[in-house]
Amino acid sequence: xxxxxxxxxxxxxxxxxxxxxxxxxxxxxxxxxxxxxxxxxxxxxxxxxxxxxxxxxxxxxxxxxxxxxxxxxxxxxxxxxxxxxxxxxxxxxxxxxxxxxxxxxxxxxxxxxxxxxxxxxxxxxxxxxxxxxxxxxxxxxxxxxxxxxxxxxxxxxxxxxxxxxxxxxxxxxxxxxxxxxxxxxxxxxxxxxxxxxxxxxxxxxxxxxxxxxxxxxxxxxxxxxxxxxxxxxxxx
Numbered sequence: 570x571x572x573x574x575x576x577x578x579x580x581x582x583x584x585x586x587x588x589x590x591x592x593x594x595x596x597x598x599x600x601x602x603x604x605x606x607x608x609x610x611x612x613x614x615x616x617x618x619x620x621x622x623x624x625x626x627x628x629x630x631x632x633x634x635x636x637x638x639x640x641x642x643x644x645x646x647x648x649x650x651x652x653x654x655x656x657x658x659x660x661x662x663x664x665x666x667x668x669x670x671x672x673x674x675x676x677x678x679x680x681x682x683x684x685x686x687x688x689x690x691x692x693x694x695x696x697x698x699x700x701x702x703x704x705x706x707x708x709x710x711x712x713x714x715x716x717x718x719x720x721x722x723x724x725x726x727x728x729x730x731x732x733x734x735x736x737x738x739x740x741x742x743x744x745x746x747x748x749x750x751x752x753x754x755x756x757x758x759x760x761x762x763x764x765x766x767x768x769x770x771x772x773x774x775x776x777x778x779x780x781x782x783x784x785x786x787x788x789x790x791x792x793x794x795x796x797x798x799x800x801x802x803x804x805x
Contacts, residue, residue, distance in 0.1 A: 581796075589631060590796060594789035596627035601782025621778060632682055639675045646672055657721060663714040670707035674700050698767050705762035712755040719748045747795065754791040757784040 581587030603620030607613035613621055646668040652661030677700035684693035722745050726738070761784050768774040
């Protein structure tokens with residue numbers, strides 16, 4: 570079992586998406602541990618300060634790597650287009666809007682990064698706020714999309730109860746589980762996204778570091794679990 574887990578970790582680290590999931594989990598895990606150990610300290614030192622510093626460096630690493638994500642996002646958006654014609658119209662609409670918000674998010678973040686790095690001479694604050702707002706919008710649309718799909722799946726289970734095969738029911742229940750997990754992960758990330766918006770909007774700026782780390786860790790672990798389940802199903 571240990572050998573299998575190690576092989577799985579190595580395989581994940583060899584791919585960009587897999588490595589990003591691991592780095593994301595480590596980033597939020599360090600923030601959770603550092604924030605919890607620091608307590609109410611304004612400027613944590615020692616181990617808590619080191620953990621928070623590692624978290625900040627990993628976050629900066631992920632931001633730099635996202636400079637190359639525009640084209641993959643554009644490819645996905647173009648391949649999805651307006652969605653399959655046999656798909657629910659509301660699901661298609663929410664998916665298209667979510668893809669658009671995600672597509673706009675990347676260049677806004679790139680401008681903010683370039684301003685902070687001194688590549689361009691301009692303020693970065695408004696661009697960080699805009700990119701975070703687009704991320705929050707994409708998360709909200711994704712949650713609404715999953716809720717719609719979840720409603721359809723539950724209705725399908727009720728309508729075909731006792732009529733469909735056990736295998737079909739098992740597949741539908743697996744889809745229900747996947748959508749519930751997507752909602753939980755999206756809600757955790759949305760809470761953090763709102764926290765990073767300019768102060769004055771809902772709970773923006775009010776989360777302690779440990780809570781940001783906890784929500785991000787939960788979302789990251791769900792993402793890793795879902796990716797492993799997809800990998801297992803494709804292997805089967």
